[in-house]
Amino acid sequence: MNQKHLGALIATKSIPIHDGERILVFNSGDGTLGLAMAERFPKSHFLLYESHVGMSNSLLRKLQSSSDFSNVRVISEDELARIPQTDNLLDVVVFEPRRFTALDLTRFQILAGKPLLKQGGRYYLVTHKRAGSSRHEKMLAELFGVDVRTVGKGRGGYKVLEAIKNSICSRSRQDFGVPETNEQIQMEWNPRRKVHFEIFDIEFDLESEPSLFSKDDLDLGTRILLENVNLSSFERMLDLGCGWGAIGLVAAVINKNGHVVLTDIESRAAKVASDNVQRLSLQDRVSVIATDDVRQIDGSFDLILSNPPFHADMVTLVNLFKAASDKLKKNGSIYVVVEKTYLSKLQKVLEQTFRHVKVYYEDMNTNFFVLISRK
Ligand SMILES: C[S@@+](CC[C@H](N)C(=O)[O-])C[C@H]1O[C@@H](n2cnc3c(N)ncnc32)[C@H](O)[C@@H]1O
Numbered sequence: 221m222n223q224k225h226l227g228a229l230i231a232t233k234s235i236p237i238h239d240g241e242r243i244l245v246f247n248s249g250d251g252t253l254g255l256a257m258a259e260r261f262p263k264s265h266f267l268l269y270e271s272h273v274g275m276s277n278s279l280l281r282k283l284q285s286s287s288d289f290s291n292v293r294v295i296s297e298d299e300l301a302r303i304p305q306t307d308n309l310l311d312v313v314v315f316e317p318r319r320f321t322a323l324d325l326t327r328f329q330i331l332a333g334k335p336l337l338k339q340g341g342r343y344y345l346v347t348h349k350r351a352g353s354s355r356h357e358k359m360l361a362e363l364f365g366v367d368v369r370t371v372g373k374g375r376g377g378y379k380v381l382e383a384i385k386n387s388i389c390s391r392s393r394q395d396f397g398v399p400e401t402n403e404q405i406q407m408e409w410n411p412r413r414k415v416h417f418e419i420f421d422i423e424f425d426l427e428s429e430p431s432l433f434s435k436d437d438l439d440l441g442t443r444i445l446l447e448n449v450n451l452s453s454f455e456r457m458l459d460l461g462c463g464w465g466a467i468g469l470v471a472a473v474i475n476k477n478g479h480v481v482l483t484d485i486e487s488r489a490a491k492v493a494s495d496n497v498q499r500l501s502l503q504d505r506v507s508v509i510a511t512d513d514v515r516q517i518d519g520s521f522d523l524i525l526s527n528p529p530f531h532a533d534m535v536t537l538v539n540l541f542k543a544a545s546d547k548l549k550k551n552g553s554i555y556v557v558v559e560k561t562y563l564s565k566l567q568k569v570l571e572q573t574f575r576h577v578k579v580y581y582e583d584m585n586t587n588f589f590v591l592i593s594r595k
Pocket residue numbers: 433434439442460461462463464465466467483484485486489511512526527528529530540
């Protein structure tokens with residue numbers, strides 16, 4: 221049995237769920253955990269949220285092809301955000317952080333789930349030793365201001381931790397040295413962070429979040445791409461893998477007549493980028509689309525820019541660029557920035573997609589390269 225299934229098995233066995241309860245499985249991935257729980261507790265209602273549009277779509281397809289999961293609904297970014305504003309708060313949130321997730325991101329993800337719970341609601345963190353279960357336990361205690369209980373244990377150092385929202389507990393929040401109220405916690409740890417940078421003598425004040433690439437600053441590779449490509453004459457440009465929106469937003473500010481579409485496979489990234497579009501009042505000519513298939517975006521582009529997801533495997537990258545190529549107008553250009561370590565990988569990807577690729581710019585000091593392919 222693989223790790224994913226083991227986690228789901230232990231969680232399903234140890235998390236107590238009562239009939240009629242509303243449960244959110246946060247970052248549900250491909251649904252292994254959420255669907256296992258939904259199957260075991262058919263009289264309860266399961267909401268599954270996943271920020272990765274590709275995984276969320278494959279989960280939707282699974283649900284559509286089965287009649288067994290009438291108690292399951294996949295919810296969008298917007299629906300998730302609306303839950304705290306309704307009277308219909310949740311009884312339970314279940315979250316299994318992905319492996320190798322940075323602690324500050326896990327912290328943000330726990331905090332994002334907490335306001336969705338009603339008073340007395342239960343938060344379950346499914347973790348294991350190598351994922352840092354002891355640090356997770358401390359973090360959960362701190363963020364909820366309560367003692368944390370271990371409700372399940374299993375092979376591979378798996379643990380299921382339980383924290384109850386605003387429960388009367390043996391220890392006060394001061395014991396943990398944390399703020400007293402939920403509002404103070406939110407203020408102390410606001411997931412949004414400022415990104416301030418200057419480029420082309422223009423100052424940008426934008427926002428980012430812990431889950432996003434280069435969350436505190438304009439990435440050096442992104443800067444090199446922006447500073448070396450002609451941004452002044454495109455008609456319609458695509459920012460492929462926009463993150464919090466650096467490339468598309470700078471391009472739109474430089475080219476006041478240009479139309480820009482920003483796209484990312486992470487709906488969280490698209491939400492932050494979209495808020496940044498509003499901050500700069502660019503909504504008339506800039507839009508943001510969360511999708512796992514850029515072919516679904518309307519129209520075509522004369523320019524595509526990307527600081528690509530260089531860690532992705534070859535097949536994923538070739539598929540991404542093939543889809544992007546379908547959106548490129550005849551004689552349109554795509555520019556991709558890449559650090560030396562990934563240069564030959566990206567060259568191969570672009571060669572396979574466009575049949576030719578050239579180094580357009582090489583930055584000797586930083587080892588970043590800008591590649592160009594044309595249609
Ligand atoms: C290296 S980051 C660059 C972010 C941003 N453009 C910047 O320069 O700061 C790559 C981005 O690509 C996104 N991504 C990964 N796979 C993708 C796909 N198949 N379609 C669209 N975006 C994708 C990631 O979520 C991530 O935000």
